[in-house]
Amino acid sequence: MRIPITVAAFAALALPLAAQAQVLPKVSGGVELSTDESRRGLSWSENQLSASGDLSAGILGFDASARVAMVRESSRHAGADTVFDLEAGHGFDIGAFKLRGFVTGHIFTGAARAMDYVEVGADGRFSLGPLQLNGGATYAPDQGPIGGDNLYLHAGAAVGVPSTPFTVSGSIGHTTGSTDDIRAARLRPTGDYTDWRIGVEHVSGPLTLGVDYVGTDIDTNRAVSSPYADLRHSGNRVLGRARLSF
Amino acid sequence: MIPLILGLLLAAPFSEIAHSVRIDHDSGPVHADYRMRVDVRHQQLGVAGPGGRASTLRCRWQADLVVDRQARHAAGTLQRALRQESVAAGSRPGWCTANRAVIARDVASATKDMRGAVEALAGQDAEMLRAELDQIGLGTS
Numbered sequence: 001m002r003i004p005i006t007v008a009a010f011a012a013l014a015l016p017l018a019a020q021a022q023v024l025p026k027v028s029g030g031v032e033l034s035t036d037e038s039r040r041g042l043s044w045s046e047n048q049l050s051a052s053g054d055l056s057a058g059i060l061g062f063d064a065s066a067r068v069a070m071v072r073e074s075s076r077h078a079g080a081d082t083v084f085d086l087e088a089g090h091g092f093d094i095g096a097f098k099l100r101g102f103v104t105g106h107i108f109t110g111a112a113r114a115m116d117y118v119e120v121g122a123d124g125r126f127s128l129g130p131l132q133l134n135g136g137a138t139y140a141p142d143q144g145p146i147g148g149d150n151l152y153l154h155a156g157a158a159v160g161v162p163s164t165p166f167t168v169s170g171s172i173g174h175t176t177g178s179t180d181d182i183r184a185a186r187l188r189p190t191g192d193y194t195d196w197r198i199g200v201e202h203v204s205g206p207l208t209l210g211v212d213y214v215g216t217d218i219d220t221n222r223a224v225s226s227p228y229a230d231l232r233h234s235g236n237r238v239l240g241r242a243r244l245s246f
Numbered sequence: 247m248i249p250l251i252l253g254l255l256l257a258a259p260f261s262e263i264a265h266s267v268r269i270d271h272d273s274g275p276v277h278a279d280y281r282m283r284v285d286v287r288h289q290q291l292g293v294a295g296p297g298g299r300a301s302t303l304r305c306r307w308q309a310d311l312v313v314d315r316q317a318r319h320a321a322g323t324l325q326r327a328l329r330q331e332s333v334a335a336g337s338r339p340g341w342c343t344a345n346r347a348v349i350a351r352d353v354a355s356a357t358k359d360m361r362g363a364v365e366a367l368a369g370q371d372a373e374m375l376r377a378e379l380d381q382i383g384l385g386t387s
Binding site for chain 1: 289290291292293294295296297298299300301302304306337338339340341343344345347348
């Protein structure tokens with residue numbers, strides 16, 4: 001049932017694409033190597049090296065993207081090997097504001113159980129000189145693979161250091177949900193929590209090198225019964241990444 | 247006040263003359279004006295992705311210098327656009343559409359002094375202009 005929801009989202013996106021066939025879509029992509037696949041402060045790859053690739057196309061405010069990343073038989077995802085993030089979105093520009101709504105499907109391969117789930121969300125970005133601010137909300141409706149619903153609120157900032165190829169960024173997020181059962185521990189290991197990230201990026205042509213410090217306020221020494229909580233990989237850590245964009 | 251505003255509006259689309267040369271050709275003297283403008287190309291990179299992981303969104307920009315030549319000659323006006331690609335380039339995190347104003351400022355500061363580049367393009371054009379004039383000369387003789 002889960003894959004068709006994502007497919008439906010892409011089919012909805014295809015309609016304006018067909019109607020405006022004379023306007024060419026803008027396509028971009030990239031490959032990335034990261035010492036950890038980190039999401040919302042939680043490791044999705046058991047704190048191990050992860051490779052990913054992504055492809056994105058945009059036309060007339062609509063965008064669609066696909067990303068695949070190695071999750072290294074993560075216990076958080078029932079031993080899955082890879083995750084595919086399929087996303088369709090639509091953005092509006094209001095002056096220097098960019099507002100965007102989106103639907104994302106997370107599809108896992110190699111998992112021992114059904115682990116796929118869907119999210120909807122909205123975010124906004126605003127540029128002020130070299131400073132860029134962003135914030136948004138992502139909501140996953142009640143679904144079995146994540147043991148209930150899940151809401152993520154986040155805000156961040158990025159600033160390009162003038163006359164250097166460096167960008168410094170930081171973000172903070174808070175995850176809440178209505179249930180605390182075994183499956184809910186997958187995205188909320190010990191219940192509601194806060195995560196943060198500060199990082200620096202160096203950009204030269206198509207190559208981006210980055211170092212991030214990510215952390216959570218999760219008590220990783222607590223005893224939990226859920227096999228999905230993966231508390232060992234839910235705490236603070238430093239990760240490095242290299243990305244080639246094209 | 248109104249004539250002043252009107253004057254500004256009219257003046258805005260035209261770039262100032264960056265360089266002028268006079269060529270003495272067999273078919274008569276030619277006065278060539280070179281006006282510069284900067285073409286900016288944006289390329290959106292990365293995927294948006296929901297919050298909670300490092301964003302890969304980035305807007306790469308490239309500025310091309312375009313010099314429009316207008317050579318006035320007794321037989322008519324000879325026009326040509328000369329282009330030098332990527333006189334400046336850079337990138338900004340995030341969406342291109344949200345960054346357009348910031349990138350415009352980046353481009354303005356990176357292309358502040360283009361006099362040397364304009365003169366170099368005009369110098370390369372002298373040969374081409376002479377060839378075009380020779381053709382006119384052949385056509386009228």
